[in-house]
Amino acid sequence: MKYNFDEEVNRKGTNSVKWDNLKNIFGRDDIIPLWVADTDFKAPIEVIEGIKKRADHGVFGYTFRGSSYNESVKNWLKRRHQWEIEREWITFSPGIVPALSTCVNTFTNPGDKVIIQSPIYPPFRSVVEGNGRKIIDNELAFKNNRYCMDLENLKRQIFKSNGEFDYKVKMLILCSPHNPTGRVWEKNELLELGKICYENNIIIVSDEIHSDIVYKNHKHIPIASLSEELKNSTITCISPSKSFSLAGLASSAIIIPNKKLLNLFNASLDTAHIAGGNIFGNIALEEAYNNGDDYLDELILYLEDNLNYCIDYFNEKIPQIKPLRPESTYLVWLDCSKLGLEDKELMNFFINKAKVGVNPGSSFSKKYKDFVRLNIGCTKKTLKEALYRIEKAVKEVIR
Template sequence: MNYNFDEIINRNGTDSVKWDGVEGRWGRNDLIPMWVADMDFRTAPFVIEALKKRLEHEVLGYTFACKEWAASIIHWLKERHGWSVTEEMLTFTPGIVRGLAFAIHCFTEKGDKVMVMPPVYHPFFLVAQKNEREVVFSPLVLRNGQYYIDFDRFRRDVQGCKILILSNPHNPGGRVWTKEELSQIADICQETGTLVISDEIHADLTLPPYKHPTFALTSEKARMNSLVFMSPSKAFNMPGLASSYVIIENEELLRRFRTYMEASEFCEGHLFAYLSVAAAYSHGTEWLDQVIAYIKGNVDFTENYLREHIPAVKMIRPQASYLIFLDCRELGLNQESLNRLFVERAHLALNDGTTFGKEGEGFMRLNVACPRATLEQALKQLERAVNNE
């Protein structure tokens, strides 16, 4: 069937962080929200139907994972990513950021070094800092419109780090790392004794013609020295269900992490956490292919609009996901003035680029997972703001 992603859905009044949280954050409610990384499309209908069907039985008692949970993950990873895993390798986590925090507690002590590569998804370093770990920042290099890893610097910076938190694909830049890059990361981290935590939440939103390389599949060193976190929450628009999982192939790492998780029952999901994953992975291929095509169309639309109407604003074209890092440095504004331009003149709510580290200065992150009409209106408002109309 054909799904309608042009439908404009009113999300106000649903306790939405993205929509209802605008006034609390910016002190006004006349902004188009294009910040928080969820989609303004309906959650995949087969997920909604699975939840409705369960609610027909009007007893919401204690539950455990349905057998379809693990089976659907195993099938999805094999069909979509060519990764053969077993049920024993899977551990439920109540969201990926929480999973990262659990891994930091499990494998490091206070004062240990944790490395990130900014600009990068800010909870990576905020969670580490708030848990009293020392964060090592090893910046990416922006070259020819894409981010790259400076491996000479990487090798120096990772010395003494207990953990590397890798954004794979990259957020906010949307870069799909190559197998060669990931294999080089694995080689260096194996030499330095640095455990790699690969956040692959955007993997299923990789845009054609790119293919997502799962970190653990790039080499034997990667497979034996990594925790790979995944979830259908981004791809099928259900992050409010806080359902993700981690794949660990190294038996000793798995034993340590599973023991930590079970000690506080962190690996126990709620009723809908398991059902939603099983529904998404069992019935989601066609829906996901269509939403990816629509997102790619929005990326193309944004790129063309900026080139034709706002040439001073460039974009890093994402190879995965619906997040676009806008390069606004040609406007000649400091970050405070840039934020004012977007909020007070364009009436848009985007993520400040410096949220992702000081390397994001002069940038803004735009979420294009919305109906094309909404995106067009937002870009028109930005055009008028930039041109002082």
């Protein structure tokens, strides 16, 4: 192993949302933070050196992205996901959520409807509603211990009783792989969903931020790579932020093969004057995509080990909490229904009894009040301590 993911990095005092914002979020700061989706690992040395080298230059004036930025994105997608794209399809966003919001604003009008599939990463809902659009929630179904898309239900929601398509439905925001369930969508699922969309002129915005961390026996497929129709109706959003500890550097790549959609998206970036990005974010993206393969391969192995440890621990020592094994992401969706606690009570249990910070299931969908999301993107030592605390707290509750 070239990288030491066991290294304990003290993140306190760095304005880290995950570590330094605990009092605001959870009301106390003596908890182990396994909530917001970033990892506690140092970025690859190549990224750190690249940033240092540029910092040594000392002048940080206005910047733009050089052609090497697009080259690194193109090569990464080809190497890691076997998707051949053109440099000209690539544009930028200072983060994926800003890209989702830009897409909603650029390609739909107030009052239009946007499809999401809950339980879902909360900003999917807020970028739609916050921009005055309406949600169509095609809730995921749970079958054979796996979440799946309910496409019959989707059709029922987008076609009126007389069979006519609801022309207000303009966009689908797809989470691929999916947060919080960890599903890696399979080819047939994507094709079926894609067909419904392009037959009805629904633009797909595919958030593929988690696509680089995929576990054994699963394969991420960019939906835009599946056909000419899907290529022309999809906006794909990727970023090295989740995999390489770069979320605070705010640089993401947006791939829009359809020239008309690309021009409209770029016009929105120009209107907001956010097209250039920042010097360090752009360098970090390039370094990660050009030189991050070994880091990522080792990270996936480390996370898989954490995951096995976590799943075994719950199954053997905390059977009252049922973990769902994710196929991607370092996020574990925990079914806590056997504890008989919901929402505030459940959060009170995790924060004040176990002293572990998690995300409430209700923030992903009101239906999931007895679930929480646990982030295992931490050192094994931290994970072990957190699981031990949860075990102890469960024993106290059910005594």
